[in-house]
Amino acid sequence: MKPIARTAVSTLLFLVALGTALAQQVKTDFDHHANFSQYKTYSWEDIKPANSLWDARIKNAVDAQLTAKGWTQVPSGGDVCIVAIKTTQTQRSLQTFYDGFGGGWRWRGFGGMGESTTTEQDYKEGTLVVDMYDAKTKQLVWRGSAEDTLSNKAEKNEKNLDKGVAKMFKKFPPEAAKS
Numbered sequence: 001m002k003p004i005a006r007t008a009v010s011t012l013l014f015l016v017a018l019g020t021a022l023a024q025q026v027k028t029d030f031d032h033h034a035n036f037s038q039y040k041t042y043s044w045e046d047i048k049p050a051n052s053l054w055d056a057r058i059k060n061a062v063d064a065q066l067t068a069k070g071w072t073q074v075p076s077g078g079d080v081c082i083v084a085i086k087t088t089q090t091q092r093s094l095q096t097f098y099d100g101f102g103g104g105w106r107w108r109g110f111g112g113m114g115e116s117t118t119t120e121q122d123y124k125e126g127t128l129v130v131d132m133y134d135a136k137t138k139q140l141v142w143r144g145s146a147e148d149t150l151s152n153k154a155e156k157n158e159k160n161l162d163k164g165v166a167k168m169f170k171k172f173p174p175e176a177a178k179s
Helices: 003-022 052-068 154-168
Strands: 026-030 041-048 080-086 091-098 116-123 128-134 140-146
Touching: 026 154, 041 052, 052 080, 052 154, 128 154, 140 154
Parallel strands: 041 080
Antiparallel strands: 026 140, 080 128, 091 116, 128 140
């Protein structure tokens, strides 16, 4: 193989590997005990931090995906409530879950053997997190996050957002746990 051809092939392979490494990273997680077939409607709760341009873009992207899955948006009182969080800098998220056993603070100290678990996760700059809460139980039932979705380059924003949200909802709704 000629040196120029060898260099061209090497460069091409490097660019393919670099593109793969720089691709949006999308993660999803869900409550494996939740029955997603019972959810048909959703309502928007909040988008943080507020920004009217981003709010509309995020809602439109998520609405398009959920509508394609047969879900219907309602102004309030949906089966699930949606909260979206966009990060403009690296942020740490702490989630604390309580097992519901034991008491709480009582006279002369703590009463009971309740237990809590706290998990932490760092979200990079430009990450969009979409949470779905069961409206009746107020429990988180689904979370999707897409890194490198929000940038300071206006021309890339909508394309990256639509692509990231589409990846997030690709396998939505999750299948029910098999007994």
